[in-house]
Amino acid sequence: MVQSAVLGFPRIGPKREIKKAVEAYWSDKIDAAELEKTAKEIRLLNYKTISDAGVNVIPSGDFSLYDHVLDTTVMVGAVPKRYSSAGLSQLDMMFAMARGRQRDGVDLEAQEMTKWFDSNLHYIRPELSNDTQFSLTKDSKPIAFYKEAKAAGYETRPVLLGPVSYLLLGKAARDSKSYEPISALDQLVPVYEQLVKELVQEGAKEIQIDEPTLVLDSTSKLGEKFASTYEKLVKAAGDAKITVATYFERLDSNVDFAKDLPVHALHIDLDRGASQFDAVLKAVKSSKNSKLALSLGLVSGRNIWKNDFAASIKTAKTAIDALGQDRVIIATSASLVHCPVTLKNESKLTDEQRDWFSFATEKCSEVAVIAKALSDESSVKSELETNAKSIKARRDFEQNSDSAVRDRLAAVTEKDYERQSPFPKRLAAQNEVHKLPLFPTTTIGSFPQTKEIRTARSKFTKKEISSEEYDKFIAKEIEHVVRFQEKVGLDILVHGEPERNDMVQYFGERLKGFVFTENAWVQSFGSRYVRPPIVVSDISRPAPMTVQWSSYAQSLTKAPVKGMLTGPVTCLAWSYPRADVSKEVQCKQLGLALRDEVVDLEKAGIFAIQVDEPAIRELMPLRRSDWDAYLTWAVDSFRLATAGVKDSTQTHSHFCYSDFNDIFQHIQKLDADVISIEASKSDLKLLNIFETFQYQQEIGPGVFDIHSPRVPSQKEIQERIAAMLKTIEVKKLFINPDCGLKTRQWQEVEQQLANLVGAAKWAREEYGNKA
């Protein structure tokens, strides 16, 4: 019998039960016992879902109330003193690390949060130093959950984040900058040995240890560390079987040592890393570990598309021919935590659309069916037939979706990527339309999304108010935003984005080629979930999307109003992409659709047009060897979107909350006339790049952090400007905040922007003669 395995399951509950419970706990509406009760219900429900689907290997210990890296930190006792000595319960200590805590005389900041590989899930970064004393916390999560599942009648496979990856995902504590977390491996491994032993004592027969860093370039020299670690853990496990799980990319040359690990099985991602199959199979055949099994991650944990059974079975058969049935396992590519829970809660999808998708619950059945098909095809005959029909229907839809869009993309020439003239000539043309002062001031686009705005939008969605009433409301908001900006003295105004629910969703809903769900939530961090749009076909723009509100704003004022769009890369990054065509094609189609909007904004008399690309760094492939290809199409897509305008139209772009220093040449290649980029939240680290890199166009590093209600004084902003002018030329500097102001209150924004404008005026006096 070929085994089937699920690597992890969404921990949010089918109706977002965990979000509700966690938030209720945070606001003191329920106590820890009640939160724990809901959490247990969801865990047991998850085991039932996976087990009912017919999967053999059910994960436990993957559940989390916040994130699994943070849980690991608590489990191995690596909690920084300031949290562990604050007299908090383990639960409150964990939440304090995740989101800070300010009550009962305790004042703790949150720890750094960062993205889990290239996904939109985040984790709290372990903060390690020579002082970190690793020890196994009593009643640690994997043991408690294993026992809980067992008591409920489920034999599970505990999931651990492996020790090497755990350390590599961490960082040195602030006061020990030169510390290298991986140097603690010898102290950490004994904790894992003890944990493995205890799990086995409790009855665990299998353990899944995730080492996703095995797909990164940075582990290529750590072969010996992995080998010695897993030798120890395998010994600790005795007869229990350890599977080392890798995911999100190819192993590439790391397979040379991964194949010799003395473990029961090696798991590989054949969704993200499909091209590694032959190489890994060959490597496993030549492994020193002649019994090594291969766990094939065939059912994607990262997308929402139905699996193509015929294709999966073909791949699996190749593996079985080489290794035999006992050494092949059918699995999800990664944890299903990146998928929505179930299709059952979607009532608005058409039958045709529903038939394309498969969410976490449905994916469990897919894993089980593929495994059964390999043992006895006739036992799942009807499932295979139905699947073949669905896949064909989807292919037909894809083929016929929109040939005009594909023809248009095929007809794109070099010239479509180029502005009419180089930047200096454009600048001169722009100066003739609007002569901006030295140090022009502007904002990033959004103004406070007030309760009134959210209420009006929700009434409009529920059809409680008419679209005329809603439009009137939005118009009033825009007028308020414009008048405020005139009064405070900004140079380039915005309309404030009150009509936008979300910067991608707003466009997705207006573009052809996207589908939206009602309840397909996925965890982003903590209790914050997102509902990504899905790209289902060729993308085009049937009608203008933003022209109405931008030109309305412009009609109210003589000052230039900046149009505001979300860029092609960001629209794609924050959606589920199609699986049948490359991201490059989808991104360029988005670029062309946005190009139409940019040109229409220009026609409507809009002088400046901003195309936001905050996600350009986050879509970067995990392997450096794939970077160039990605950056080429990402830059090209942006240029397709923006290059259709005259010299006299000023294009802007915006970037935030990633480290852009290593891709700055590519940001330059976007050829935007002005860029704004978050800088203050990250201590102006961005400015280092300008010591060596001459940025050609105009640039506004953010002068204040918009995530904090704090109002920076004018003096503080002046100091930031002075710091920027050490490396950026006077005539190139724009003055703006780090990012949009949508999460702030009006009262804060009024003072923040008054100080910003004041500081710009000061700078004009101070540096005016140096321009």
Ligand code: MET
């Ligand atoms: C995450 S970047 C946000 C840019 C957008 N224009 C805003 O101001 O909100």
Ligand SMILES: [Zn+2]
């Ligand atoms: Zn931003």
